[in-house]
Amino acid sequence: MQARPLTFRGITARAVVLKLKRPIVARIMTIAEWPLILIDLDTDEGVTGRSYIGPYNVASIKYLLPIIRDFGHLFSGQPMAPSDLYAKARKSLHLVGYSGMSMVAVSALDMAAWDAAAKAAGMPLCVLLGGSVGPVRAYNSNGLWLAEPEKVAAEAPELRDAGGFRGLKLRLGRAHPRDDLAAIEAIRKSVGEDIALMADFNQGLDMAEALARCPSLDDLGLAWIEEPILYENIAGCAKLAGQLKTPIQIGENFYGPRDLADALDAKACDFVMPDLMRIGGVTGWLRAAAIAGTAGIPVSTHLYPEFSAHVMRVTETAHWLEWQDWAEAVLQRPFPVKDGMVSIPDLPGAGIEWDEDAVKRHAIEM
Structure with a gap:
Protein backbone atom coordinates (compact mmCIF):
# COMPACT_ATOMS: atom_id res chain seq x y z
CA MET A 1 0.00 0.00 0.00
CA MET A 123 1.88 -1.56 7.55
CA PRO A 124 3.85 -2.40 10.69
CA LEU A 125 6.81 -0.14 11.31
CA CYS A 126 9.32 -2.94 10.76
CA VAL A 127 7.79 -3.60 7.33
CA LEU A 128 7.91 0.08 6.39
CA LEU A 129 11.60 0.01 7.32
CA GLY A 130 12.20 -2.84 4.89
CA GLY A 131 11.90 -5.80 7.21
CA SER A 132 9.21 -8.29 8.14
CA VAL A 133 7.00 -9.09 11.10
CA GLY A 134 8.57 -11.78 13.25
CA PRO A 135 9.90 -12.68 16.70
CA VAL A 136 12.77 -10.91 18.44
CA ARG A 137 14.98 -12.63 21.01
CA ALA A 138 14.71 -10.98 24.42
CA TYR A 139 16.06 -11.22 27.94
CA ASN A 140 14.16 -10.24 31.07
CA SER A 141 15.46 -7.09 32.73
CA ASN A 142 12.63 -6.59 35.22
CA GLY A 143 14.48 -7.49 38.39
CA LEU A 144 17.57 -9.01 40.03
CA TRP A 145 18.51 -5.68 41.54
CA LEU A 146 20.98 -5.23 44.40
CA ALA A 147 19.62 -7.58 47.04
CA GLU A 148 20.93 -10.47 49.09
CA PRO A 149 21.78 -13.67 47.17
CA GLU A 150 18.82 -15.59 48.60
CA LYS A 151 16.35 -13.02 47.31
CA VAL A 152 17.72 -12.80 43.77
CA ALA A 153 17.99 -16.59 43.60
CA ALA A 154 14.28 -16.88 44.43
CA GLU A 155 13.34 -14.15 41.94
CA ALA A 156 15.34 -15.49 39.00
CA PRO A 157 13.03 -18.44 38.13
CA GLU A 158 10.02 -16.11 38.26
CA LEU A 159 11.65 -13.80 35.75
CA ARG A 160 12.70 -16.70 33.54
CA ASP A 161 9.24 -18.23 33.53
CA ALA A 162 7.42 -14.91 32.92
CA GLY A 163 7.99 -15.38 29.18
CA GLY A 164 10.13 -18.46 28.78
CA PHE A 165 13.21 -16.24 28.74
CA ARG A 166 16.64 -17.66 27.96
CA GLY A 167 18.44 -14.62 29.31
CA LEU A 168 18.27 -12.53 32.50
CA LYS A 169 19.99 -9.35 33.61
CA LEU A 170 21.34 -8.99 37.12
CA ARG A 171 22.85 -5.91 38.74
CA LEU A 172 26.23 -5.75 40.39
CA GLY A 173 27.99 -3.21 42.59
CA ARG A 174 27.35 -4.39 46.14
CA ALA A 175 29.58 -2.99 48.85
CA HIS A 176 31.78 -6.09 48.88
CA PRO A 177 32.85 -7.89 45.68
CA ARG A 178 32.30 -11.25 47.37
CA ASP A 179 28.59 -10.44 47.67
CA ASP A 180 28.34 -9.91 43.92
CA LEU A 181 30.02 -13.25 43.35
CA ALA A 182 27.65 -14.91 45.81
CA ALA A 183 24.65 -13.43 43.99
CA ILE A 184 25.87 -14.73 40.63
CA GLU A 185 26.48 -18.19 42.09
CA ALA A 186 23.05 -18.26 43.71
CA ILE A 187 21.29 -17.26 40.49
CA ARG A 188 23.22 -19.87 38.52
CA LYS A 189 22.13 -22.58 40.94
CA SER A 190 18.57 -21.33 40.73
CA VAL A 191 18.14 -21.20 36.92
CA GLY A 192 20.90 -23.43 35.62
CA GLU A 193 23.80 -23.01 33.24
CA ASP A 194 21.73 -22.67 30.07
CA ILE A 195 20.37 -19.20 30.90
CA ALA A 196 22.43 -16.26 29.62
CA LEU A 197 23.28 -13.85 32.44
CA MET A 198 24.00 -10.21 31.64
CA ALA A 199 25.67 -8.24 34.45
CA ASP A 200 25.15 -4.48 34.80
CA PHE A 201 27.08 -2.20 37.17
CA ASN A 202 24.95 0.82 36.20
CA GLN A 203 28.11 2.99 36.03
CA GLY A 204 28.61 2.36 39.74
CA LEU A 205 32.40 1.81 39.86
CA ASP A 206 35.30 4.20 39.61
CA MET A 207 38.20 3.14 37.42
CA ALA A 208 40.25 1.69 40.26
CA GLU A 209 37.32 -0.40 41.49
CA ALA A 210 36.59 -1.63 37.98
CA LEU A 211 40.19 -2.73 37.46
CA ALA A 212 40.11 -4.57 40.79
CA ARG A 213 36.64 -6.15 40.56
CA CYS A 214 35.95 -6.99 36.94
CA PRO A 215 38.73 -9.57 36.41
CA SER A 216 37.10 -11.76 39.08
CA LEU A 217 34.05 -12.03 36.81
CA ASP A 218 35.99 -13.21 33.78
CA ASP A 219 35.56 -16.96 34.27
CA LEU A 220 31.90 -16.91 35.33
CA GLY A 221 30.39 -17.26 31.87
CA LEU A 222 28.62 -13.89 31.85
CA ALA A 223 27.19 -12.75 28.52
CA TRP A 224 28.60 -9.28 29.14
CA ILE A 225 29.65 -6.72 31.73
CA GLU A 226 27.60 -3.57 31.24
CA GLU A 227 28.65 0.00 32.05
CA PRO A 228 31.10 -0.73 34.87
CA ILE A 229 32.21 2.94 34.95
CA LEU A 230 30.80 6.33 33.99
CA TYR A 231 29.51 6.27 30.43
CA GLU A 232 31.57 9.32 29.40
CA ASN A 233 34.87 7.65 30.35
CA ILE A 234 35.48 6.19 26.91
CA ALA A 235 39.21 5.79 27.49
CA GLY A 236 38.52 3.83 30.67
CA CYS A 237 36.03 1.59 28.89
CA ALA A 238 38.63 0.95 26.20
CA LYS A 239 41.17 -0.07 28.84
CA LEU A 240 38.73 -2.51 30.40
CA ALA A 241 37.66 -3.92 27.04
CA GLY A 242 41.30 -4.55 26.20
CA GLN A 243 42.06 -6.33 29.47
CA LEU A 244 38.95 -8.43 30.11
CA LYS A 245 37.85 -11.66 28.46
CA THR A 246 34.18 -10.97 29.16
CA PRO A 247 32.65 -8.61 26.56
CA ILE A 248 32.08 -5.01 27.62
CA GLN A 249 28.63 -3.63 26.82
CA ILE A 250 27.92 0.13 26.66
CA GLY A 251 25.67 2.43 24.66
CA GLU A 252 22.50 3.31 26.52
CA ASN A 253 24.00 6.77 27.02
CA PHE A 254 25.02 7.40 23.42
CA TYR A 255 23.43 10.72 22.44
CA GLY A 256 23.20 10.15 18.71
CA PRO A 257 25.03 7.96 16.18
CA ARG A 258 28.25 9.96 16.40
CA ASP A 259 28.73 8.86 20.03
CA LEU A 260 28.49 5.25 18.92
CA ALA A 261 30.99 5.83 16.13
CA ASP A 262 33.42 7.51 18.53
CA ALA A 263 33.14 4.62 21.01
CA LEU A 264 33.84 2.03 18.34
CA ASP A 265 36.73 4.06 17.00
CA ALA A 266 38.21 4.09 20.52
CA LYS A 267 37.64 0.31 20.88
CA ALA A 268 35.70 1.11 24.05
CA CYS A 269 33.39 -1.91 23.92
CA ASP A 270 32.63 -5.26 22.35
CA PHE A 271 28.84 -4.79 22.19
CA VAL A 272 26.56 -1.74 21.95
CA MET A 273 23.03 -1.20 23.23
CA PRO A 274 21.59 2.16 22.08
CA ASP A 275 18.58 3.62 23.85
CA LEU A 276 15.90 4.95 21.50
CA MET A 277 15.27 7.95 23.78
CA ARG A 278 18.90 9.05 23.49
CA ILE A 279 20.18 7.72 20.18
CA GLY A 280 17.69 9.80 18.18
CA GLY A 281 14.58 7.65 17.95
CA VAL A 282 14.10 5.44 14.90
CA THR A 283 16.09 7.74 12.62
CA GLY A 284 19.05 7.83 15.00
CA TRP A 285 18.83 4.08 15.56
CA LEU A 286 18.97 3.27 11.85
CA ARG A 287 22.07 5.38 11.40
CA ALA A 288 23.76 4.01 14.51
CA ALA A 289 22.91 0.40 13.65
CA ALA A 290 24.44 0.84 10.21
CA ILE A 291 27.72 1.98 11.79
CA ALA A 292 27.72 -1.00 14.17
CA GLY A 293 26.83 -3.35 11.34
CA THR A 294 29.73 -2.14 9.24
CA ALA A 295 32.05 -2.84 12.18
CA GLY A 296 30.45 -6.23 12.88
CA ILE A 297 29.50 -5.18 16.42
CA PRO A 298 26.44 -6.91 17.97
CA VAL A 299 23.61 -4.48 18.76
CA SER A 300 21.17 -4.90 21.64
CA THR A 301 18.47 -2.55 22.86
CA HIS A 302 17.87 -0.54 26.02
CA LEU A 303 14.28 -0.02 27.23
CA TYR A 304 11.30 0.73 24.91
CA PRO A 305 10.72 -2.92 23.94
CA GLU A 306 7.84 -2.12 21.56
CA PHE A 307 9.66 0.26 19.21
CA SER A 308 12.89 -1.63 19.83
CA ALA A 309 11.39 -4.87 18.54
CA HIS A 310 10.60 -3.19 15.22
CA VAL A 311 14.06 -1.72 14.69
CA MET A 312 15.76 -4.97 15.69
CA ARG A 313 14.04 -6.64 12.74
CA VAL A 314 16.07 -4.41 10.40
CA THR A 315 19.34 -4.33 12.38
CA GLU A 316 22.13 -6.26 10.67
CA THR A 317 23.88 -7.36 13.84
CA ALA A 318 20.81 -7.65 16.09
CA HIS A 319 21.75 -9.36 19.37
CA TRP A 320 19.34 -9.14 22.34
CA LEU A 321 16.24 -7.06 23.10
CA GLU A 322 16.02 -5.82 26.68
CA TRP A 323 12.48 -6.51 27.89
CA GLN A 324 10.69 -4.68 30.69
CA ASP A 325 6.99 -4.24 31.40
CA TRP A 326 7.38 -0.75 32.86
CA ALA A 327 5.02 0.98 30.39
CA GLU A 328 2.46 -1.80 30.04
CA ALA A 329 0.07 -0.27 32.57
CA VAL A 330 -0.89 2.44 30.06
CA LEU A 331 -0.84 0.32 26.88
CA GLN A 332 -3.97 -1.21 25.37
CA ARG A 333 -2.12 -4.25 24.01
CA PRO A 334 1.28 -5.08 25.50
CA PHE A 335 3.42 -7.12 23.15
CA PRO A 336 3.28 -10.85 24.03
CA VAL A 337 6.40 -12.77 25.01
CA LYS A 338 6.67 -16.54 24.56
CA ASP A 339 9.69 -18.83 24.59
CA GLY A 340 11.90 -15.83 25.16
CA MET A 341 10.73 -14.08 22.00
CA VAL A 342 8.84 -10.81 21.72
CA SER A 343 6.08 -10.96 19.09
CA ILE A 344 5.42 -7.86 16.99
CA PRO A 345 1.71 -7.41 16.21
CA ASP A 346 0.80 -7.44 12.54
CA LEU A 347 -0.82 -4.01 12.77
CA PRO A 348 -0.08 -0.65 11.14
CA GLY A 349 2.46 1.43 13.02
CA ALA A 350 4.51 0.51 16.06
CA GLY A 351 1.55 -1.14 17.81
CA ILE A 352 1.23 1.40 20.62
CA GLU A 353 -2.21 2.65 21.69
CA TRP A 354 -3.05 4.15 25.07
CA ASP A 355 -5.39 2.70 27.66
Whole structure:
Protein backbone atom coordinates (compact mmCIF):
# COMPACT_ATOMS: atom_id res chain seq x y z
CA MET A 1 0.00 0.00 0.00
CA GLN A 2 1.32 3.44 -0.90
CA ALA A 3 1.75 5.79 2.03
CA ARG A 4 -0.57 8.76 2.21
CA PRO A 5 1.15 12.15 2.44
CA LEU A 6 0.65 13.56 5.92
CA THR A 7 0.61 17.11 7.21
CA PHE A 8 1.82 17.87 10.71
CA ARG A 9 -0.95 19.42 12.82
CA GLY A 10 0.32 19.41 16.40
CA ILE A 11 1.49 17.45 19.45
CA THR A 12 -0.16 16.47 22.68
CA ALA A 13 2.32 15.49 25.39
CA ARG A 14 1.10 14.13 28.73
CA ALA A 15 2.87 12.89 31.83
CA VAL A 16 2.08 9.80 33.90
CA VAL A 17 3.86 8.21 36.85
CA LEU A 18 3.67 4.44 37.32
CA LYS A 19 4.55 2.27 40.31
CA LEU A 20 7.20 -0.30 39.53
CA LYS A 21 6.38 -3.88 40.54
CA ARG A 22 10.05 -4.39 41.38
CA PRO A 23 11.68 -1.06 42.33
CA ILE A 24 15.02 -0.28 40.74
CA VAL A 25 17.81 -0.69 43.28
CA ALA A 26 21.22 0.00 41.77
CA ARG A 27 24.43 1.38 43.21
CA ILE A 28 23.76 4.89 41.88
CA MET A 29 20.00 5.11 42.31
CA THR A 30 16.80 3.71 43.77
CA ILE A 31 13.60 4.28 41.79
CA ALA A 32 10.14 3.15 42.89
CA GLU A 33 8.10 5.31 40.49
CA TRP A 34 8.59 5.35 36.74
CA PRO A 35 7.70 8.58 34.91
CA LEU A 36 6.58 8.52 31.28
CA ILE A 37 5.82 11.22 28.74
CA LEU A 38 3.17 10.08 26.26
CA ILE A 39 3.27 11.74 22.85
CA ASP A 40 0.43 12.00 20.34
CA LEU A 41 1.46 13.55 17.02
CA ASP A 42 -1.68 14.62 15.14
CA THR A 43 -1.93 15.15 11.39
CA ASP A 44 -4.48 16.96 9.24
CA GLU A 45 -5.33 13.63 7.63
CA GLY A 46 -6.52 12.12 10.92
CA VAL A 47 -3.54 9.80 11.46
CA THR A 48 -2.02 9.99 14.96
CA GLY A 49 1.51 8.84 15.67
CA ARG A 50 2.32 7.74 19.22
CA SER A 51 5.44 7.23 21.26
CA TYR A 52 6.60 7.44 24.86
CA ILE A 53 9.80 8.18 26.72
CA GLY A 54 10.83 7.42 30.29
CA PRO A 55 13.10 10.21 31.61
CA TYR A 56 13.95 8.41 34.89
CA ASN A 57 12.93 11.07 37.40
CA VAL A 58 9.70 12.99 37.71
CA ALA A 59 11.42 16.39 37.93
CA SER A 60 12.84 16.04 34.42
CA ILE A 61 9.32 16.02 32.96
CA LYS A 62 8.87 19.74 33.58
CA TYR A 63 11.92 20.49 31.41
CA LEU A 64 11.09 18.12 28.58
CA LEU A 65 7.39 18.82 28.13
CA PRO A 66 7.86 22.44 26.96
CA ILE A 67 10.43 21.39 24.34
CA ILE A 68 8.22 18.65 22.95
CA ARG A 69 5.15 20.88 22.95
CA ASP A 70 7.10 23.62 21.17
CA PHE A 71 7.73 21.17 18.32
CA GLY A 72 3.97 21.09 17.85
CA HIS A 73 3.90 24.82 17.14
CA LEU A 74 7.14 24.85 15.18
CA PHE A 75 6.14 22.21 12.63
CA SER A 76 2.40 22.83 12.32
CA GLY A 77 1.35 22.78 8.67
CA GLN A 78 4.58 21.17 7.43
CA PRO A 79 4.86 17.81 5.63
CA MET A 80 5.13 14.97 8.14
CA ALA A 81 8.37 13.32 6.96
CA PRO A 82 10.26 11.66 9.85
CA SER A 83 13.82 12.20 8.64
CA ASP A 84 13.12 15.82 7.74
CA LEU A 85 11.51 16.46 11.12
CA TYR A 86 14.49 14.86 12.85
CA ALA A 87 16.90 17.22 11.11
CA LYS A 88 14.72 20.31 11.61
CA ALA A 89 14.09 19.54 15.29
CA ARG A 90 17.79 19.12 15.99
CA LYS A 91 18.66 22.34 14.19
CA SER A 92 15.99 24.21 16.15
CA LEU A 93 17.91 23.32 19.35
CA HIS A 94 21.38 23.84 17.93
CA LEU A 95 22.28 26.72 20.23
CA VAL A 96 21.53 24.72 23.39
CA GLY A 97 23.35 21.63 22.12
CA TYR A 98 22.53 18.39 20.37
CA SER A 99 22.94 16.07 23.37
CA GLY A 100 21.10 15.65 26.64
CA MET A 101 17.49 16.75 26.81
CA SER A 102 17.63 18.16 23.28
CA MET A 103 18.18 14.69 21.84
CA VAL A 104 15.65 13.14 24.22
CA ALA A 105 12.95 15.51 22.96
CA VAL A 106 13.92 14.96 19.32
CA SER A 107 13.78 11.20 19.85
CA ALA A 108 10.25 11.40 21.25
CA LEU A 109 9.13 13.38 18.20
CA ASP A 110 10.92 11.06 15.80
CA MET A 111 9.36 7.86 17.13
CA ALA A 112 5.87 9.33 16.95
CA ALA A 113 6.54 10.52 13.39
CA TRP A 114 7.63 7.06 12.29
CA ASP A 115 4.57 5.52 13.93
CA ALA A 116 2.36 7.91 11.96
CA ALA A 117 4.21 7.18 8.72
CA ALA A 118 3.76 3.43 9.17
CA LYS A 119 0.08 3.87 9.96
CA ALA A 120 -0.38 6.00 6.84
CA ALA A 121 1.28 3.24 4.81
CA GLY A 122 -0.99 0.63 6.41
CA MET A 123 1.88 -1.56 7.55
CA PRO A 124 3.85 -2.40 10.69
CA LEU A 125 6.81 -0.14 11.31
CA CYS A 126 9.32 -2.94 10.76
CA VAL A 127 7.79 -3.60 7.33
CA LEU A 128 7.91 0.08 6.39
CA LEU A 129 11.60 0.01 7.32
CA GLY A 130 12.20 -2.84 4.89
CA GLY A 131 11.90 -5.80 7.21
CA SER A 132 9.21 -8.29 8.14
CA VAL A 133 7.00 -9.09 11.10
CA GLY A 134 8.57 -11.78 13.25
CA PRO A 135 9.90 -12.68 16.70
CA VAL A 136 12.77 -10.91 18.44
CA ARG A 137 14.98 -12.63 21.01
CA ALA A 138 14.71 -10.98 24.42
CA TYR A 139 16.06 -11.22 27.94
CA ASN A 140 14.16 -10.24 31.07
CA SER A 141 15.46 -7.09 32.73
CA ASN A 142 12.63 -6.59 35.22
CA GLY A 143 14.48 -7.49 38.39
CA LEU A 144 17.57 -9.01 40.03
CA TRP A 145 18.51 -5.68 41.54
CA LEU A 146 20.98 -5.23 44.40
CA ALA A 147 19.62 -7.58 47.04
CA GLU A 148 20.93 -10.47 49.09
CA PRO A 149 21.78 -13.67 47.17
CA GLU A 150 18.82 -15.59 48.60
CA LYS A 151 16.35 -13.02 47.31
CA VAL A 152 17.72 -12.80 43.77
CA ALA A 153 17.99 -16.59 43.60
CA ALA A 154 14.28 -16.88 44.43
CA GLU A 155 13.34 -14.15 41.94
CA ALA A 156 15.34 -15.49 39.00
CA PRO A 157 13.03 -18.44 38.13
CA GLU A 158 10.02 -16.11 38.26
CA LEU A 159 11.65 -13.80 35.75
CA ARG A 160 12.70 -16.70 33.54
CA ASP A 161 9.24 -18.23 33.53
CA ALA A 162 7.42 -14.91 32.92
CA GLY A 163 7.99 -15.38 29.18
CA GLY A 164 10.13 -18.46 28.78
CA PHE A 165 13.21 -16.24 28.74
CA ARG A 166 16.64 -17.66 27.96
CA GLY A 167 18.44 -14.62 29.31
CA LEU A 168 18.27 -12.53 32.50
CA LYS A 169 19.99 -9.35 33.61
CA LEU A 170 21.34 -8.99 37.12
CA ARG A 171 22.85 -5.91 38.74
CA LEU A 172 26.23 -5.75 40.39
CA GLY A 173 27.99 -3.21 42.59
CA ARG A 174 27.35 -4.39 46.14
CA ALA A 175 29.58 -2.99 48.85
CA HIS A 176 31.78 -6.09 48.88
CA PRO A 177 32.85 -7.89 45.68
CA ARG A 178 32.30 -11.25 47.37
CA ASP A 179 28.59 -10.44 47.67
CA ASP A 180 28.34 -9.91 43.92
CA LEU A 181 30.02 -13.25 43.35
CA ALA A 182 27.65 -14.91 45.81
CA ALA A 183 24.65 -13.43 43.99
CA ILE A 184 25.87 -14.73 40.63
CA GLU A 185 26.48 -18.19 42.09
CA ALA A 186 23.05 -18.26 43.71
CA ILE A 187 21.29 -17.26 40.49
CA ARG A 188 23.22 -19.87 38.52
CA LYS A 189 22.13 -22.58 40.94
CA SER A 190 18.57 -21.33 40.73
CA VAL A 191 18.14 -21.20 36.92
CA GLY A 192 20.90 -23.43 35.62
CA GLU A 193 23.80 -23.01 33.24
CA ASP A 194 21.73 -22.67 30.07
CA ILE A 195 20.37 -19.20 30.90
CA ALA A 196 22.43 -16.26 29.62
CA LEU A 197 23.28 -13.85 32.44
CA MET A 198 24.00 -10.21 31.64
CA ALA A 199 25.67 -8.24 34.45
CA ASP A 200 25.15 -4.48 34.80
CA PHE A 201 27.08 -2.20 37.17
CA ASN A 202 24.95 0.82 36.20
CA GLN A 203 28.11 2.99 36.03
CA GLY A 204 28.61 2.36 39.74
CA LEU A 205 32.40 1.81 39.86
CA ASP A 206 35.30 4.20 39.61
CA MET A 207 38.20 3.14 37.42
CA ALA A 208 40.25 1.69 40.26
CA GLU A 209 37.32 -0.40 41.49
CA ALA A 210 36.59 -1.63 37.98
CA LEU A 211 40.19 -2.73 37.46
CA ALA A 212 40.11 -4.57 40.79
CA ARG A 213 36.64 -6.15 40.56
CA CYS A 214 35.95 -6.99 36.94
CA PRO A 215 38.73 -9.57 36.41
CA SER A 216 37.10 -11.76 39.08
CA LEU A 217 34.05 -12.03 36.81
CA ASP A 218 35.99 -13.21 33.78
CA ASP A 219 35.56 -16.96 34.27
CA LEU A 220 31.90 -16.91 35.33
CA GLY A 221 30.39 -17.26 31.87
CA LEU A 222 28.62 -13.89 31.85
CA ALA A 223 27.19 -12.75 28.52
CA TRP A 224 28.60 -9.28 29.14
CA ILE A 225 29.65 -6.72 31.73
CA GLU A 226 27.60 -3.57 31.24
CA GLU A 227 28.65 0.00 32.05
CA PRO A 228 31.10 -0.73 34.87
CA ILE A 229 32.21 2.94 34.95
CA LEU A 230 30.80 6.33 33.99
CA TYR A 231 29.51 6.27 30.43
CA GLU A 232 31.57 9.32 29.40
CA ASN A 233 34.87 7.65 30.35
CA ILE A 234 35.48 6.19 26.91
CA ALA A 235 39.21 5.79 27.49
CA GLY A 236 38.52 3.83 30.67
CA CYS A 237 36.03 1.59 28.89
CA ALA A 238 38.63 0.95 26.20
CA LYS A 239 41.17 -0.07 28.84
CA LEU A 240 38.73 -2.51 30.40
CA ALA A 241 37.66 -3.92 27.04
CA GLY A 242 41.30 -4.55 26.20
CA GLN A 243 42.06 -6.33 29.47
CA LEU A 244 38.95 -8.43 30.11
CA LYS A 245 37.85 -11.66 28.46
CA THR A 246 34.18 -10.97 29.16
CA PRO A 247 32.65 -8.61 26.56
CA ILE A 248 32.08 -5.01 27.62
CA GLN A 249 28.63 -3.63 26.82
CA ILE A 250 27.92 0.13 26.66
CA GLY A 251 25.67 2.43 24.66
CA GLU A 252 22.50 3.31 26.52
CA ASN A 253 24.00 6.77 27.02
CA PHE A 254 25.02 7.40 23.42
CA TYR A 255 23.43 10.72 22.44
CA GLY A 256 23.20 10.15 18.71
CA PRO A 257 25.03 7.96 16.18
CA ARG A 258 28.25 9.96 16.40
CA ASP A 259 28.73 8.86 20.03
CA LEU A 260 28.49 5.25 18.92
CA ALA A 261 30.99 5.83 16.13
CA ASP A 262 33.42 7.51 18.53
CA ALA A 263 33.14 4.62 21.01
CA LEU A 264 33.84 2.03 18.34
CA ASP A 265 36.73 4.06 17.00
CA ALA A 266 38.21 4.09 20.52
CA LYS A 267 37.64 0.31 20.88
CA ALA A 268 35.70 1.11 24.05
CA CYS A 269 33.39 -1.91 23.92
CA ASP A 270 32.63 -5.26 22.35
CA PHE A 271 28.84 -4.79 22.19
CA VAL A 272 26.56 -1.74 21.95
CA MET A 273 23.03 -1.20 23.23
CA PRO A 274 21.59 2.16 22.08
CA ASP A 275 18.58 3.62 23.85
CA LEU A 276 15.90 4.95 21.50
CA MET A 277 15.27 7.95 23.78
CA ARG A 278 18.90 9.05 23.49
CA ILE A 279 20.18 7.72 20.18
CA GLY A 280 17.69 9.80 18.18
CA GLY A 281 14.58 7.65 17.95
CA VAL A 282 14.10 5.44 14.90
CA THR A 283 16.09 7.74 12.62
CA GLY A 284 19.05 7.83 15.00
CA TRP A 285 18.83 4.08 15.56
CA LEU A 286 18.97 3.27 11.85
CA ARG A 287 22.07 5.38 11.40
CA ALA A 288 23.76 4.01 14.51
CA ALA A 289 22.91 0.40 13.65
CA ALA A 290 24.44 0.84 10.21
CA ILE A 291 27.72 1.98 11.79
CA ALA A 292 27.72 -1.00 14.17
CA GLY A 293 26.83 -3.35 11.34
CA THR A 294 29.73 -2.14 9.24
CA ALA A 295 32.05 -2.84 12.18
CA GLY A 296 30.45 -6.23 12.88
CA ILE A 297 29.50 -5.18 16.42
CA PRO A 298 26.44 -6.91 17.97
CA VAL A 299 23.61 -4.48 18.76
CA SER A 300 21.17 -4.90 21.64
CA THR A 301 18.47 -2.55 22.86
CA HIS A 302 17.87 -0.54 26.02
CA LEU A 303 14.28 -0.02 27.23
CA TYR A 304 11.30 0.73 24.91
CA PRO A 305 10.72 -2.92 23.94
CA GLU A 306 7.84 -2.12 21.56
CA PHE A 307 9.66 0.26 19.21
CA SER A 308 12.89 -1.63 19.83
CA ALA A 309 11.39 -4.87 18.54
CA HIS A 310 10.60 -3.19 15.22
CA VAL A 311 14.06 -1.72 14.69
CA MET A 312 15.76 -4.97 15.69
CA ARG A 313 14.04 -6.64 12.74
CA VAL A 314 16.07 -4.41 10.40
CA THR A 315 19.34 -4.33 12.38
CA GLU A 316 22.13 -6.26 10.67
CA THR A 317 23.88 -7.36 13.84
CA ALA A 318 20.81 -7.65 16.09
CA HIS A 319 21.75 -9.36 19.37
CA TRP A 320 19.34 -9.14 22.34
CA LEU A 321 16.24 -7.06 23.10
CA GLU A 322 16.02 -5.82 26.68
CA TRP A 323 12.48 -6.51 27.89
CA GLN A 324 10.69 -4.68 30.69
CA ASP A 325 6.99 -4.24 31.40
CA TRP A 326 7.38 -0.75 32.86
CA ALA A 327 5.02 0.98 30.39
CA GLU A 328 2.46 -1.80 30.04
CA ALA A 329 0.07 -0.27 32.57
CA VAL A 330 -0.89 2.44 30.06
CA LEU A 331 -0.84 0.32 26.88
CA GLN A 332 -3.97 -1.21 25.37
CA ARG A 333 -2.12 -4.25 24.01
CA PRO A 334 1.28 -5.08 25.50
CA PHE A 335 3.42 -7.12 23.15
CA PRO A 336 3.28 -10.85 24.03
CA VAL A 337 6.40 -12.77 25.01
CA LYS A 338 6.67 -16.54 24.56
CA ASP A 339 9.69 -18.83 24.59
CA GLY A 340 11.90 -15.83 25.16
CA MET A 341 10.73 -14.08 22.00
CA VAL A 342 8.84 -10.81 21.72
CA SER A 343 6.08 -10.96 19.09
CA ILE A 344 5.42 -7.86 16.99
CA PRO A 345 1.71 -7.41 16.21
CA ASP A 346 0.80 -7.44 12.54
CA LEU A 347 -0.82 -4.01 12.77
CA PRO A 348 -0.08 -0.65 11.14
CA GLY A 349 2.46 1.43 13.02
CA ALA A 350 4.51 0.51 16.06
CA GLY A 351 1.55 -1.14 17.81
CA ILE A 352 1.23 1.40 20.62
CA GLU A 353 -2.21 2.65 21.69
CA TRP A 354 -3.05 4.15 25.07
CA ASP A 355 -5.39 2.70 27.66
CA GLU A 356 -7.01 6.07 28.35
CA ASP A 357 -8.61 4.98 31.62
CA ALA A 358 -5.20 3.95 32.92
CA VAL A 359 -3.65 7.17 31.63
CA LYS A 360 -6.19 9.19 33.60
CA ARG A 361 -5.50 7.21 36.77
CA HIS A 362 -1.77 7.78 36.57
CA ALA A 363 -1.67 11.27 35.07
CA ILE A 364 0.14 14.16 36.70
CA GLU A 365 -0.11 17.82 35.80
CA MET A 366 3.02 19.61 34.60
